[in-house]
Amino acid sequence: MVWRATPVEAKQTDGLTRKAAMKARITAGTTVGLLGYLNKEPVAWCSVAPRSTYRRLVEHGGDDEGVWSIACFFVVRRLRGQGLSQRIIAAAVEFARSRGASIVEAYPVDPSSPSYRFMGFVPMFEAAGFREVGRAGSRRYVFQLTSEHE
């Protein structure tokens, strides 16, 4: 929700208000992302949606047409360290392309960065075939996967 909040919503920091805002988006049919299940239990989350549905993630990011963003990951603690990030990225890319994405964009940081880390790390996206196309601030990179990169 942090990357989707409108300026008004961003000032309302309590969980209930944010959940209500997210639920309103989902009820309205707005794409927000994927849940990963293991044995029918939700164990992972990936925020993946058209870039236009997020507040501005990149300055001068160009036209939003066909551009989807991977903005957040989460895997339950007991399953971390098993390489699930590659599986989640692959699922997110497949989902985005099935909905018409021509470019999938991500905003990772270096593994040693003290910045917000739920947007993933540079090596994860490099391994998935993404390429750096710019920076978002001093510590965050902009990576993209386009069909010609594959």
Add this chain to the structure above:
Amino acid sequence: MAMTDRRSVADRMVFREVTHDNWREFVSSRDSLNAGVVLRLVGAWSGVQRLLKRNRQTA
């Protein structure tokens, strides 16, 4: 006898779009995330407090 699924966790994972149908599951997974973030913030703050206390004692 039930067969053991020897596939990796990654291979056994399935993905579904978050919709009105699985909203509740989405909220429960997000609550786990929020709890983790809070615990980390508390841990970081405790570390800062310990550092400040040590600096006061050595000053």
